Amino acid sequence: MARLKPERRRTIFDWTIRIGFAIVLLVAWELSTRAQSRALAAPPSEILRAFWELTFVEGVIFSETLVTARAFFMGYGAAIAIGLGVGMLMGRSRLAEYVLEPYVTLMYALPSIALIPVLVIWFGINDRIRVVLVILASVFPIIYNTATGVKNVDEELVEVGRSFCATRRKIATSIVLPAALPLIFAGLRIGLSHALVGVIGAEIIVVITGLGGLVIRYADNFQMANMFVPIIFIATLAVLITAGMNRFQTVFRRWEVQDE
Amino acid sequence: MTTLSAEYALLGRIPPRVVRIASVVLVLVTWEVAGRAAPRWASYPWEIGAAFVDNADRIAEAFVETFKAVGVGYALSVVGGVLIGFGMARIRVVKVALDPYVAVLYSTPRITLIPLAILLIGIGFNLRVLMSVLASIFPMIINTYAAVDSVSGELEETARSFTASRWSITRTVLIPGAIPGIFVGMRVGIIRALVGVIVAEMTAGAAGVGALLLVFGRFFQSEKLFGPVLLLGLVSILLTRGLSYLERKLAPWQD
Amino acid sequence: MLRVASVDKRFSAEGPLVLDDLDLSVGQGEFVSLLGPSGCGKTTLLKIVAGLLPPTAGKVFLEGKESSEPSRDKAMVFQHFNLLPWRTTINNVAYGLEVQGVAKAERLEKAAQFLQLLDLEGYENHYPSQISGGMKQRVGLARALATEPRLMLMDEPFGALDALTREYLQDELAKIAASQNLTVLFVTHSIDEAIYLSDRIVVMGNNPGRILLEYPVPFERPRTTTVVRADPRFAELRNQVWLLLEEEKAGR
Numbered sequence: 001m002a003r004l005k006p007e008r009r010r011t012i013f014d015w016t017i018r019i020g021f022a023i024v025l026l027v028a029w030e031l032s033t034r035a036q037s038r039a040l041a042a043p044p045s046e047i048l049r050a051f052w053e054l055t056f057v058e059g060v061i062f063s064e065t066l067v068t069a070r071a072f073f074m075g076y077g078a079a080i081a082i083g084l085g086v087g088m089l090m091g092r093s094r095l096a097e098y099v100l101e102p103y104v105t106l107m108y109a110l111p112s113i114a115l116i117p118v119l120v121i122w123f124g125i126n127d128r129i130r131v132v133l134v135i136l137a138s139v140f141p142i143i144y145n146t147a148t149g150v151k152n153v154d155e156e157l158v159e160v161g162r163s164f165c166a167t168r169r170k171i172a173t174s175i176v177l178p179a180a181l182p183l184i185f186a187g188l189r190i191g192l193s194h195a196l197v198g199v200i201g202a203e204i205i206v207v208i209t210g211l212g213g214l215v216i217r218y219a220d221n222f223q224m225a226n227m228f229v230p231i232i233f234i235a236t237l238a239v240l241i242t243a244g245m246n247r248f249q250t251v252f253r254r255w256e257v258q259d260e
Numbered sequence: 261m262t263t264l265s266a267e268y269a270l271l272g273r274i275p276p277r278v279v280r281i282a283s284v285v286l287v288l289v290t291w292e293v294a295g296r297a298a299p300r301w302a303s304y305p306w307e308i309g310a311a312f313v314d315n316a317d318r319i320a321e322a323f324v325e326t327f328k329a330v331g332v333g334y335a336l337s338v339v340g341g342v343l344i345g346f347g348m349a350r351i352r353v354v355k356v357a358l359d360p361y362v363a364v365l366y367s368t369p370r371i372t373l374i375p376l377a378i379l380l381i382g383i384g385f386n387l388r389v390l391m392s393v394l395a396s397i398f399p400m401i402i403n404t405y406a407a408v409d410s411v412s413g414e415l416e417e418t419a420r421s422f423t424a425s426r427w428s429i430t431r432t433v434l435i436p437g438a439i440p441g442i443f444v445g446m447r448v449g450i451i452r453a454l455v456g457v458i459v460a461e462m463t464a465g466a467a468g469v470g471a472l473l474l475v476f477g478r479f480f481q482s483e484k485l486f487g488p489v490l491l492l493g494l495v496s497i498l499l500t501r502g503l504s505y506l507e508r509k510l511a512p513w514q515d
Numbered sequence: 516m517l518r519v520a521s522v523d524k525r526f527s528a529e530g531p532l533v534l535d536d537l538d539l540s541v542g543q544g545e546f547v548s549l550l551g552p553s554g555c556g557k558t559t560l561l562k563i564v565a566g567l568l569p570p571t572a573g574k575v576f577l578e579g580k581e582s583s584e585p586s587r588d589k590a591m592v593f594q595h596f597n598l599l600p601w602r603t604t605i606n607n608v609a610y611g612l613e614v615q616g617v618a619k620a621e622r623l624e625k626a627a628q629f630l631q632l633l634d635l636e637g638y639e640n641h642y643p644s645q646i647s648g649g650m651k652q653r654v655g656l657a658r659a660l661a662t663e664p665r666l667m668l669m670d671e672p673f674g675a676l677d678a679l680t681r682e683y684l685q686d687e688l689a690k691i692a693a694s695q696n697l698t699v700l701f702v703t704h705s706i707d708e709a710i711y712l713s714d715r716i717v718v719m720g721n722n723p724g725r726i727l728l729e730y731p732v733p734f735e736r737p738r739t740t741t742v743v744r745a746d747p748r749f750a751e752l753r754n755q756v757w758l759l760l761e762e763e764k765a766g767r
Contacts, residue, residue: 017357018356022360095279098283102284103287106494109493109500110493111458113455114458114469117476117478118482118486121485196367197369197371204374205462205463212371212372215375227376235364235367239368
């Protein structure tokens, strides 16, 4: 122990605390729920058993994960395409900015969950609602941040391009876009978390499908232990997608790591 | 910079406000004309306005109900989030023990937890408060933490070099240093607190704006539906703007 | 006045030696510069003297008494100014006095006095984000001076400023140091700056950080950068220090 490097000793300390605290939580949870009815509470041991069953024996979880993931990626992908396009247009054209700004501001501030009843009128209670809600939830932060980023690109950087006689297109792709990336990524990250709320929200509130629908179905049948399994999958999916986004961002913004 | 020159010449003479108003008027007129042709889909502004006035009492009641829960939940989030954020920034054990949960819960849509929340505390007022706390406390924690952490290095050392005590460092460096982060958290958090309450009202509540929207939606009463939806958007804008104004008043040093 | 006695510093028990058996003394009213390449531990030494870092071995004495904590008789000026962004200029200058428990009226009066000394009148109610880098560092200087320390510790205070502002502030500091009879320990990696300002230059080398040589600076006070630069002894001293640093670099 005495020979260990201090950083290493610190890591060991951190993990001791982390694991210790997790064990305390799990034990407290187990003890407080064990005596209760299985229809009202699920001890971790039961959840573990349900996890095994649903994942490796029945396998329903995977098909539902695909259902959720598909709607998420379709909606979020469309939101990125639309958001970047409209955002750049607003960042580069004042007319577009003035014309569209009131709606972007309104829709960005509006909790998109509140649009569910409107979507039900338009589409019926239908799988497509999820994709549309994901788009509506995530496109506005992407538009807003892209527009702000493109609009606020340092004029001097653009002059560098001009001084080398770069074409408009070349300036847009080689200067404006990279310079706006920090804000664009901020928009993508906010959009991502809104998109996740959108897809799971739609599944829980109206459509009852995918992982969100599974949570509701188990809850309605008082299968408490089972209910935790899709929750765990949703959390994992969310964490993985967020981590993937962060990873993507560091690849795209390598040069910023050198700050300080 | 990249503005087209013809467009620039045109806009040079027209104030932005006029363009914005013209755009809104144009959309409203188009909506009115199209809506009258097919009123089932999106109604039309005139009818929406009339329905809004007719239902003003119900709508007002629902908003009061919703914002009571938002107020309580948001207040709890702000206080709790600031305390936890401070704790995580200053006490290593707290940070290490909590950061996995904060990270996972922050990226997971908290709406997932609603069946569990119903199970734990039922479907009354408390559920709406709990959902709004769950929705809004994590941005409070994370932004407070980041702000306190950012003044914990050099500025804290500066204060120490002038013989500042622990308490005086807290009072003169950590607390003012946390304010910008707290405001970022509050601005993000207010909308999330509202989302949390509406989610609870849509899944389990018999009251509030979420429940009202479901009722209007269920019978395809699109003319009744759009009024409160738009009002919700406007209130959200006002709340965010209000917080920005408050921030400029209370933290005027930021450029 | 200040004595550093056999100070060693390691940042961790098995870490490399950052400062090796370092001895240094500064007399009353003396201006001493610590000069060396980056990574030679000059800032670390300054922070140990300030009481912000504990030495691994050895001691720091101020006027014969051991001084291991920050105290009222020392004040520090930082490379990145480290002004509190939420305080106006005058409240930043009053900050040191405030944490030292000076009553409000008195500390504001004193702050105003030092604002005047540093030509900052009219900027009392500006926030740091509203003034230039050079002005920020004047506020940093005024903040330290206002506590009327017996020893000023300055960590590359002009390192983050442009060349003109830097020279202007060097002259100003030289003037103030002379008029207030300051005792200063000054960290820099600019040979010219060390010569303009100091009575004595202590040259440090790295791996581990240690003192290589000391040079007395021959110019009489008051002096200005222009006058010093025109003197043939300036070029000679500059060259000597330069060669020493080059030799040290080649030696590894």
